[in-house]
Amino acid sequence: MVDxxxxxxxxxxxxxxxxxxxxxxxxxxxxxxxxxxxxxxxSPRHAVHSPVGVIELMPTSDGxxxxxxxxxxxxxxxxxxxxxxxxxxxLSDVETGYPLLLxxxxxxxxxxxxxMSALAARRMARPNSRVMALIGNGAQSEFQAIxxxxxxxxxxxxxxxxxxxxxxxLERNLLKLGLHGLxxxxxxxxxxxxxxxxxxxxxTADKRNAVILTPAMIEPGMHINAVGGDCPGKTELHxxxxxxxxxxxxxxxxxxxxxxxEIQQLEEGFPVTELSDVLSGAGVARASANEVTIFDSVGxxxxxxxxxxxxxxxxxxxxxxxxxxxxxxxxxxxxxLFGDLVRESSVTFQAPGAWSAPADIRRAADSRLGS
Amino acid sequence: MVDxxxxxxxxxxxxxxxxxxxxxxxxxxxxxxxxxxxxxxxSPRHAVHSPVGVIELMPTSDGxxxxxxxxxxxxxxxxxxxxxxxxxxxLSDVETGYPLLLxxxxxxxxxxxxxMSALAARRMARPNSRVMALIGNGAQSEFQAIxxxxxxxxxxxxxxxxxxxxxxxLERNLLKLGLHGLxxxxxxxxxxxxxxxxxxxxxTADKRNAVILTPAMIEPGMHINAVGGDCPGKTELHxxxxxxxxxxxxxxxxxxxxxxxEIQQLEEGFPVTELSDVLSGAGVARASANEVTIFDSVGxxxxxxxxxxxxxxxxxxxxxxxxxxxxxxxxxxxxxLFGDLVRESSVTFQAPGAWSAPADIRRAADSRLGS
Numbered sequence: 001m002v003d004x005x006x007x008x009x010x011x012x013x014x015x016x017x018x019x020x021x022x023x024x025x026x027x028x029x030x031x032x033x034x035x036x037x038x039x040x041x042x043s044p045r046h047a048v049h050s051p052v053g054v055i056e057l058m059p060t061s062d063g064x065x066x067x068x069x070x071x072x073x074x075x076x077x078x079x080x081x082x083x084x085x086x087x088x089x090x091l092s093d094v095e096t097g098y099p100l101l102l103x104x105x106x107x108x109x110x111x112x113x114x115x116m117s118a119l120a121a122r123r124m125a126r127p128n129s130r131v132m133a134l135i136g137n138g139a140q141s142e143f144q145a146i147x148x149x150x151x152x153x154x155x156x157x158x159x160x161x162x163x164x165x166x167x168x169x170l171e172r173n174l175l176k177l178g179l180h181g182l183x184x185x186x187x188x189x190x191x192x193x194x195x196x197x198x199x200x201x202x203x204t205a206d207k208r209n210a211v212i213l214t215p216a217m218i219e220p221g222m223h224i225n226a227v228g229g230d231c232p233g234k235t236e237l238h239x240x241x242x243x244x245x246x247x248x249x250x251x252x253x254x255x256x257x258x259x260x261x262e263i264q265q266l267e268e269g270f271p272v273t274e275l276s277d278v279l280s281g282a283g284v285a286r287a288s289a290n291e292v293t294i295f296d297s298v299g300x301x302x303x304x305x306x307x308x309x310x311x312x313x314x315x316x317x318x319x320x321x322x323x324x325x326x327x328x329x330x331x332x333x334x335x336x337l338f339g340d341l342v343r344e345s346s347v348t349f350q351a352p353g354a355w356s357a358p359a360d361i362r363r364a365a366d367s368r369l370g371s
Numbered sequence: 372m373v374d375x376x377x378x379x380x381x382x383x384x385x386x387x388x389x390x391x392x393x394x395x396x397x398x399x400x401x402x403x404x405x406x407x408x409x410x411x412x413x414s415p416r417h418a419v420h421s422p423v424g425v426i427e428l429m430p431t432s433d434g435x436x437x438x439x440x441x442x443x444x445x446x447x448x449x450x451x452x453x454x455x456x457x458x459x460x461x462l463s464d465v466e467t468g469y470p471l472l473l474x475x476x477x478x479x480x481x482x483x484x485x486x487m488s489a490l491a492a493r494r495m496a497r498p499n500s501r502v503m504a505l506i507g508n509g510a511q512s513e514f515q516a517i518x519x520x521x522x523x524x525x526x527x528x529x530x531x532x533x534x535x536x537x538x539x540x541l542e543r544n545l546l547k548l549g550l551h552g553l554x555x556x557x558x559x560x561x562x563x564x565x566x567x568x569x570x571x572x573x574x575t576a577d578k579r580n581a582v583i584l585t586p587a588m589i590e591p592g593m594h595i596n597a598v599g600g601d602c603p604g605k606t607e608l609h610x611x612x613x614x615x616x617x618x619x620x621x622x623x624x625x626x627x628x629x630x631x632x633e634i635q636q637l638e639e640g641f642p643v644t645e646l647s648d649v650l651s652g653a654g655v656a657r658a659s660a661n662e663v664t665i666f667d668s669v670g671x672x673x674x675x676x677x678x679x680x681x682x683x684x685x686x687x688x689x690x691x692x693x694x695x696x697x698x699x700x701x702x703x704x705x706x707x708l709f710g711d712l713v714r715e716s717s718v719t720f721q722a723p724g725a726w727s728a729p730a731d732i733r734r735a736a737d738s739r740l741g742s
Contacts, residue, residue, distance in 0.1 A: 006697035015714045041419055048412055048432045050465050055437050057428050061419045066426050068441070070461065072468025078705045082467055086699045090441065094421050096453055097443025102473075106700050107712045142709035166706050173709055325696065326377035328457045329477050334449045335537050338513035338544055341478045343386045 001324035005103035005315055009323055013314055014107065019143070020150035023115040027151065029306040030112070030119055037276035039063065040302055044256040047231070052076055054231055058301035066092040067305040069105055073231060075205045084139065084205050085109060091308040098328060101312045105304065112307040113299060114143035116252075117225045118151040121199060123278050123285035124250060124293040125223035129198035130155045135190050135212055136204035136228055137161035137170040144201050144227070145170070149179045152199070156183045160193040191217050201225040202236045209265070212236040220246065220290040229262050230298040237294070239265040247292045250275055250285065252300035261296040272296070372695035376474035376686055380694055384685055385478065390514070391521035394486040398522065400677040401483070401490055408647035410434065411673055415627040418602070423447055425602055429672035437463040438676040440476055444602060446576045455510065455576050456480060462679040469699060472683045476675065483678040484670060485514035487623075488596045489522040492570060494649050494656035495621060495664040496594035500569035501526045506561050506583055507575035507599055508532035508541040515572050515598070516541070520550045523570070527554045531564040562588050572596040573607045580636075583607040591617065591661040600633050601669040608665070610636040618663045621646050621656065623671035632667040643667070 005013070014022050033040075045058040053074030060067060069089035077084050087105035092098060121129075132154045134141055138161070148154040157174070161167045171184055187193035194200050194217045202212050205228060213224065218241055229235035242249055242262060249272045251257035263270055275295075277283030286293050315322050331340050376384070385393050404411075416429040424445030431438060442458035449455055458476035463469060492500070503525045505512055509532070519525040528545070532538045542555055558564035565571050565588045573583050576599060584595065589612055600606035613620055613633060620643045622628035634641055646666075648654030657664050686693050702711050 004696070007700045008697055011712060011714055014712055019709075019713055043417070046414070046417055046428070046430055048430060048437055048465075050432075050434060052466060053468050055430075055432070055463060055465070055468050057417070057430055057439060059417055059419065059426075059428055061421075061426070063421060066419055068428060070439070070463075070470070072463070074466075074468045077467055080467070081702075081705055082469065083700065083702065083705045083708070086469060088470070088698050092426060092441075092443070094419075094426070095423060095445075096448055096451070097424050097426050097445045098453065098457060099441070099459070102698075104698055104700070107708065110708055110712075138706045139708035163706075169704065169707050169710070173707070325375070326379055327459050327473075327475055329378045329454065329475070331452075331454065333540065334452055334454045335509045335534075336540050336544070337454070337478065337481055337510035338390075339540070341382060341385055341481075342390055342548075343382055 002099050002327040003101040004323045004325040005311055007104050010104050010107050020146050023111055023147045024151055026310050027115040027119040029310045030303055031279055033302055033306045034276045034279050044259055060301035060305050064094055066094050067308045069304040089304055089308050091312055103311050108307050110140055110143045112303050114147035116303050118147035120275055120295040121152055121223055121225055125199050126221055126289050131197045132199040133158045133193040133197040135160050135202045137166040138205055140203040141170045142173050145174055149182055155181055158185045158187050158193040160187045160190050199223045202228050204228040204236055209235050211238045214238050215240045218292055222292050224294045226262050227297050231260050235262050235265055237262045244292055249294045249296055251296045257296055257298055260298040263296055373470050373698040374472040375694045375696040376682055378475050381475050381478050391517050394482055394518045395522055397681050398486040398490040400681045401674055402650055404673055404677045405647045405650050413624055415630055431672035431676050435465055437465050438679045440675040460675055460679050462683055474682050479678050481511055481514045483674050485518035487674050489518040491646055491666040492523055492594055492596055496570050497592055497660050502568045503570040504529045504564040504568040506531050506573045508537040509576055511574040512541045513544050516545055520553055526552055529556045529558050529564040531558045531561050570594045573599050575599040575607055580606050582609045585609050586611045589663055593663050595665045597633050598668050602631050606633050608633045615663055620665045620667055622667045628667055628669055631669040634667055
């Protein structure tokens with residue numbers, strides 16, 4: 001049997017531990033894995049694009065465990081009451097090739113994205129960053145708010161979305177949670193939200209080259225957490241922000257980010273630093289209080305690897321029996337696959353006479369056989 | 372909810388319809404899809420190799436449906452009582468990106484591989500082929516035997532395996548089924564089994580460049596169904612068989628086959644015909660009764676696409692409620708992902724005080740925050 005974490009189970013697990021602590025612990029797992037970056041087999045994700053969205057597979061392995069995530073991105077889905085992004089993933093044992101865990105990753109992707117944002121910001125934002133602008137108040141926004149409140153100490157959130165109902169929904173959810181002395185300010189434009197912020201988080205969803213942030217909005221010392229631009233033709237930042245002489249761009253995995261990130265707008269050789277170098281100490285996250293730091297996040301397979309391994313452990317640590325599914329056969333004799341497929345009771349059913357194909361197929365076969 | 376076909380469900384479905392009819396119907400689905408080859412997005416599979424095996428992802432799409440299969444290959448597994456090959460797959464709706472079906476594919480891969488072999492042989496083998504040598508009597512062998520008996524009219528099977536217990540197991544399973552007037556001959560070597568056969572099927576499992584068939588064994592007019600050589604460094608045929616002037620090599624998808632098939636042993640430009648061309652009439656499967664035809668089968672994503680769509684329909688046609696799993700959340704408001712994650716009952720649990728990180732993490736964060 002393969003461990004199974006469905007929607008209900010992940011709700012149980014996250015509710016039990018609490019989303020803030022879940023993301024804090026997950027960020028520690030992610031940091032641990034990115035520090036051993038060289039051990040992983042890495043490739044840009046496999047994407048199948050259609051006019052309305054994209055379906056992607058994101059595999060990676062450290063030679064002991066293997067994982068992949070399936071994730072879609074369909075901005076128009078919300079109009080039909082469906083999610084823009086859904087995801088699930090599998091963790092496997094490299095030694096046998098057997099899957100260990102199948103898990104939902106719609107919720108988990110939201111959690112790991114925010115955990116990753118906060119992990120990067122802990123290194124990249126100025127110390128004592130307390131004010132964050134949150135542009136885009138959709139499905140990802142609560143997770144960013146909680147992670148930055150809990151892990152960075154953000155105490156003022158400045159909200160803006162073109163859809164004011166999304167902002168009200170975010171505000172309602174945050175008030176219900178009662179985060180650490182958090183002040184929430186509803187703003188009437190991106191410019192108003194960004195003005196004076198220490199950190200600017202963009203989590204918008206349109207699949208196009210948008211200009212959510214313009215060069216004029218950016219102030220020295222800001223940290224920009226650019227999450228929403230994450231596939232070809234989908235960006236949020238004016239390219240001149242990236243080209244500022246005082247800007248420093250950090251990415252997850254440069255070859256993938258050059259295809260999918262904000263830097264897809266720039267020349268191939270544009271200098272970036274990979275987060276793994278920052279975490280290991282080989283790279284610089286911020287050289288001065290006046291630099292503009294940009295985390296050009298697109299989501300990378302290794303982050304999902306960390307999330308699946310963390311979920312697998314968390315799920316097993318719970319005392320109650322972990323749910324499982326019969327995704328892989330368990331045979332007495334591994335060379336006798338067939339013997340396990342057709343059940344004994346079928347032997348009579350499968351007597352010679354019952355094997356005839358439907359008449360039309362039979363006729364085609366007979367003519368082929370010359371009989 | 373996502374439809375779910377686990378081991379138990381696929382056993383039910385195949386037992387109900389019977390493996391021979393299942394493979395016949397599946398072959399018709401596969402033929403239908405290969406005839407519209409140009410509509411599919413195709414890529415060689417994504418493989419992660421380790422010293423003991425390989426884990427692969429095989430995606431494809433026709434712009435309406437999307438599918439991928441996860442499959443491993445670990446020949447040493449049988450020594451530990453595990454399967455060499457396990458697999459599962461997903462069928463999705465391109466319009467929304469939502470998964471429609473998660474299905475086991477360990478059994479299904481065995482079924483689709485044999486269906487594909489028989490489909491190709493119906494075009495490639497001489498009419499009235501009645502005698503088949505079956506080299507390698509492991510997990511795939513019963514499926515090949517049944518498919519060729521049912522779809523080609525094979526009436527004599529000549530069996531050989533280095534492991535005589537595997538041959539006994541195959542014979543036992545076939546006798547139990549009572550196939551159409553099938554004569555079974557146990558042979559003491561590959562050469563003995565192959566001598567005088569119309570069709571030679573090789574389904575061995577070693578992950579190395581083996582020479583199961585030598586040039587001296589091959590007789591004019593034979594059809595070789597080469598199934599076991601299916602990844603880099605894993606082949607079954609001596610390359611001189613492929614180089615015979617009277618040989619014709621048919622493959623599923625040339626770019627993948629040049630990496631994984633028997634033709635990996637030959638120069639890049641070696642001429643091959645894709646099966647889709649044979650099925651559509653654009654290519655020739657066999658020009659004369661004396662040609663040696665070789666189906667260099669490695670398994671391609673499109674065949675799994677056909678199998679998943681067929682299973683999805685079959686599963687839904689059954690009157691009993693089809694099993695399903697909660698792999699994707701169903702939300703009242705698709706922008707309110709968070710509101711559905713943390714359950715109402717947790718609001719008290721998640722009061723501010725309960726949100727503190729463990730002391731050590733808190734200390735690290737505090738020092739980072741300069742407090």
